[in-house]
Amino acid sequence: MFEGRVVRDKMERSVIVNIDYLKYYPKYERYARMRSRIPAHNPPCIGAKTGDRVKIMECRPISKTKAFVVVEKVEETNV
Numbered sequence: 001m002f003e004g005r006v007v008r009d010k011m012e013r014s015v016i017v018n019i020d021y022l023k024y025y026p027k028y029e030r031y032a033r034m035r036s037r038i039p040a041h042n043p044p045c046i047g048a049k050t051g052d053r054v055k056i057m058e059c060r061p062i063s064k065t066k067a068f069v070v071v072e073k074v075e076e077t078n079v
Helices: none
Strands: 002-008 014-025 030-041 053-058 068-075
Touching: 002 030, 014 053, 014 068, 030 053
Parallel strands: 030 068
Antiparallel strands: 002 014, 002 053, 014 030, 053 068
């Protein structure tokens, strides 16, 4: 399970979720901020919108790019 923020909800029953994380580079002894954009299925019962924090979980491949589904809203924005 991953937790991230919905950055795009313009598709039908799909959202793009940004997941921010830190990656360590041993050579420089530093961390770098990284970001992953994951397409996920957005069921009508959840209906996540842009700006919401959501939990996503891996599932069977739904389409060529979608293999995650939104499980719950953690935080809702009032946009």
